[in-house]
Amino acid sequence: MAAELITPLEAALAGLLHDIGKLAQRAHPDEAALRAAYGGDPGGTESAILPLRDGRYTHRHALWSDFAIREAEREGLRWPKEVNGARLGAVAVRHHAPRHDDPSDWILAEADRLASGLERKERDEAEEAHGGTFRERELRALLPAIAIGRGAVPGAMWHPAEEASPEALPPQASAPKDQPRRFGLLWTAWQEGVRAFGRHGLSARRFERALLGLSERLLWAVPSSTVDQPDVSLHEHARAVAAIAAALAAWHGAKDTNEVAAVKDRSVPKFRLAALDLSGIQKALLRLDGQKGASRILRARSFLMGQTVEAALELMLEKLGLPFSSVLLNAGGKAELLLPDLPDLETRLEAVRGELDRWMVAHWQGDLALVLAAGPPFAAGQFLRRGPDNAVAEGYRQERAKLAAALDAAKLRPLAGWCGEGGLVGTGVIPAPFDPARGACASCGVRPAVIETPLDRAWRCTVCDAACRLGQRLPKAEGFALLEPEAAAREDAPAALPGGLRLAPWSERGAAARASFAFAREGAGSAVFRAPAHVPLVRDPADPRYAHAGIPEDERGAAGELMTFAAIGAEALEMHAGRIVGRDLLAIVKADVDFLGRVFADGLGRDRSPARVAQLSRLLDGYFAERLPWLLARRFPTTYTVYAGGDDLLLVAPWRFALPLALALREDFGAFSGGNPNLTLSAGIAFVHPRHPLALAVEEAEEALEAAKRGGRDRLGVFGRVLSWAGLGATLDLAEALNGAVRAEHLPPTFLHRMRWFAARRRAAEAGEARAADWNPKWRYQEARFLERAPAAARDSLRALLLRALPPPGRGGEADAEIAMTVALWRNR
The missing domain is CATH 1.10.520 (Peroxidase; domain 1)
Incomplete structure (x- = not known):
């Protein structure tokens, strides 16, 4: 009789932890710590979890993974009550020597091989076995190697092993010589991080999110494979393993086929890719009736849109019984997931689609749509880089292309789960009856006003009211949390999200939070770090430039409050010879990465494994979501971020700083990509008066950006012309x-x-x-x-x-x- 099968969540946690021994192994100069932990003789454990070849035990990092998990438990790690910690830990460390009759072991072993697109990493093992330099190896930078035929790629570049930070994102031309010390620091930080959230009795889902956040922060620049795939991080490999393992566990659990032979069968379609895409973002974001309070509302609206996708993912995964590790990519309002091809998957997805569509209509009245699509079923062999005849395979790339086609088709019928299969042509506000006494929302001007916002006593729709109240608190918040419906009902959580979740602008909520996020790395505890978007705050309300620009005192805000767009425009004014000179105009800056479709389709060459695709996506999103705020805060602090993430941005700046900002952005992005001519940025700028309708101003910037792309890309569109960056x-x-x-x-x-x-x-x-x-x-x-x-x-x-x-x-x-x-x-x- 087959052994009991591991659950999808347990499989995901095992996947996230299976290779943590690689960090522990590289952080220690020898195996003295192993001998001390196992009473001087780890032999019994070796025989249980390591493969035996030519009379010796190989893949010793798996023994170090066992050491790492045991150390965490000795330090007080408490597994969530919903999971069997002993079982998932045992499965995690046996991924190179799965027991012949244990399907759970084979689920993780298969996931480990499929995630990298390789059957085995033979050269890695050879280096470890013969005392190679694996402890000194750095992560080879991925972005400098992207090639789409737009120029010769630069030579190899590297990421030193260190915690994620804006400063660490650009690669280095020369490899650092102190990797063992760096690994030691990361190992210490890992132990401290696990202790920080492992003792709090978190729910399983919260525990998984915290572990994912810790992994992303510490393991992003630790190479998973030192030879075979030297540009894939330990975090991305572990996350891909977790996603595949969870899908396999769910599929075999649903099929009740938990025999080892069935798990190892790569010919049966067990997987599907799915996408969740937020459509109509720009129009809904910029829908404003006047400029009053626009800076407060816009930033909060953009933030709420991102969290709407997060909550929708939580709802979808809960309905499917899957962990958050099933999300392969999540950036710029679009997420990609790996799902099991369950017998009733279409029915479940249709139910999720209907619930999401009804929620979006109830709250956004059709101004936004969450488009859900799934590709066709595919077998495990599609993950592998080599086919059965050892020929180069295009399987995973083909499956992603099929998903893209399915998503494009679904976008033609948004909100179909609400209005039937006919769908709508595009998004737009669906008319609703107004209360004659209240009229339209004071902010968007199109949805009925139903709530009086305490801040200014104006009547707004539910969406704009939430954005107005959140916008007041967000710049000063230490973090935020997605609260469970029961907890949200007891707290002042202003923003409603799909699935009954609520958004609260505080990071820690214990068991009351489905997920928790902090805006600072230090002291995050169980919260996941998320860099806040940069927005300018008022420094001196009495600045004479504000009076010169005609801004009334009651519209300047107090020190520390969010700057209005009028105040941002006034920041362009200068003092010269005792008088104020210049123009108080705004600049709208739009920019995005050139040829992004080709970058993902062709830029990775023959190695398009799930981990490598995810690494590319997360690096690009990291630039816009984390490096850009860092750049703005240091060099262009009066710039307002409307949105930045995925591969694009929309900024509002004092006109005088816009051209230097665009040039600095391109130069910094060039450093981030290692000077690779295949990975470039185009931008467009429009100059407008602060009272000019923002939606029209953004359209002008969009036209300038399109002109830059028509002009050859890697350029700037401004004043009706196109400049090269050198020309700028x-x-x-x-x-x-x-x-x-x-x-x-x-x-x-x-x-x-x-x-x-x-x-x-x-x-x-x-x-x-x-x-x-x-x-x-x-x-x-x-x-x-x-x-x-x-x-x-x-x-x-x-x-x-x-x-x-x-x-x-x-x-x-x-x-x-x-x-x-x-x-x-x-x-x-």
């Missing part, structure tokens, strides 16, 4: 020189206006416009007259500056003179 740098240098001449009173703004007219004529002549062909002699006459009247001491420098700004035909530089002159004029208005 040259333009900013010229703008600064012109501004300096104006500030020194050597170049009058009136003459600079005239120069800009000639620069436009010069550009027209270069475009073939015959009427502009005489620009050069006319300009040289104006130039000579101006220089005659210029101060003698400044004449030579002015002559050089004018020649640089308006060179003769055929001698143009990279700078766009018109844009440079516009910037200088705007700064001195």
Whole structure:
């Protein structure tokens, strides 16, 4: 009779822990700690969990995994009551030597092999067996190796083993020489982390989320494979193993086929990929009736949208009886999951789809839709890099392509679970009756007003009321939690989410929280760290620039409160010679990664294992969600993040900082990608008055971004033109020189206006416009007259500056003179 089968959650936890011994092994210079832990002789344990080959026990990291789990238990780790800790621990450490009659052992062993796309990692084992340098090996950086035919990739680059941080994301050209010390620090941090959340009696789902967060924070730059797959982290491999193991456990549990032979059968379709996509984000996000309170509402709306996806995933996984480790990717409003092909999967998915659609209509009135789609069933062999005939296989890539097609089809009928199979064509607010006394929501202007917001006594719809109240607290919050329905009913949790969950702006809630998140790494405990989006806060409400911009005192906010868009615009003003100069305009900045579809489809070469695909996704999301806030806080602190994550961003900045910000962003992204020409960024910028409707301003920025992509990508669209990034740098240098001449009173703004007219004529002549062909002699006459009247001491420098700004035909530089002159004029208005 077959042994009792491990549950999907136990399988996931075993998958997350199965290779933790690799960190422990590399953190110790020898096996003295093993001998001490096993009474001087680990031989009995070796024979139970290690494979025996040629008279010796191999894959010794599995013994270290047993050591790590035992150490955690000795330190007080308490397994959730819903799981059998002893069983999952035993399954975790036997993944290289599964017992011949135990299907649970084979579930994890199969998951370990399928997750990497490799049957075995022979070269890794050979290096370990012969005393190789596996303790000194670094994680090879993945992004510098992405190749889609847009240029030669740079040489190998590396990520030192260290905790995740914005500073650690860019790879290094030379490998560090102190990896054992770094592994030691991570091992200590791992032990401390497990102790921090392992003693609190957490629920199983909360325990799993905490373990996932700890793994992501500490193991992101620890190589799982030192030779065979040196650019896949221990975290991504473990998470992929957890997802596959959970799906296998659920499939065999549902089929009641828990024989080892059935588990090892790779020809039977057992898996399906699924996607959950939030559609209509931009229109719903930017739906505002006026600008009052917009900065508070927008950030909170964007945050709520992300948490809506999180809650929807929780609901979906709960209905399917699966752990959160089943989520392979989750970024930018889109998630990808690995599911078991259960006999009633379609029925269950349809029930989830209906519940989600009804919730979205009830709360968002069709302005947003959660689109749920699943690909066809596939067998385990599709994960492997090599097919049965040892030919290169395209299985996992093909399954992801099928899922993408299914998702595209589902997007054509959003909210089908609410209105029937006919669906809607796109998203948009579904009309609903208004209370004549309250009218439309004060914020969105389209949904009925049903709640009076205590902050300003305005009547709003439920969504905008939640965003308004959350927006007041979010910038000061230490974290947030997704509360269970029972706990949410007892607390002031302003935001409703799918599945009855509620969002509360505090990180720790103990057993009352389904998931808990902290905005700071230190002291996170059982909360998962999530970097907060950067938003600017008021520093001095009495700043004279606010009065100059006409902002009433009661609209400036108190120190420490969120800046309004009017205040952000006023930050562009400057003090010069005792007076305020410049224009109080906003810049809307949009940017995204070029050729992202090709990057995922072709950039990984032949190795497209689940772990490697997930690593690519998480790195890109990490840049926008964590590195970008770090960059903004240090160099452009008055920039407001509307959204940033996945592969794109939308920012609002004082106009004067937008061009330097775009250039700094591209340079920083270049460092993050290791200078790889196959991984680039395009951006678009629109300049508007703070009272300009934000939705229209974003459309203008979107048009500028599209122009940059049509112009060849890896460029900036601005002022109706497309600049290369080198051209932007040259333009900013010229703008600064012109501004300096104006500030020194050597170049009058009136003459600079005239120069800009000639620069436009010069550009027209270069475009073939015959009427502009005489620009050069006319300009040289104006130039000579101006220089005659210029101060003698400044004449030579002015002559050089004018020649640089308006060179003769055929001698143009990279700078766009018109844009440079516009910037200088705007700064001195």
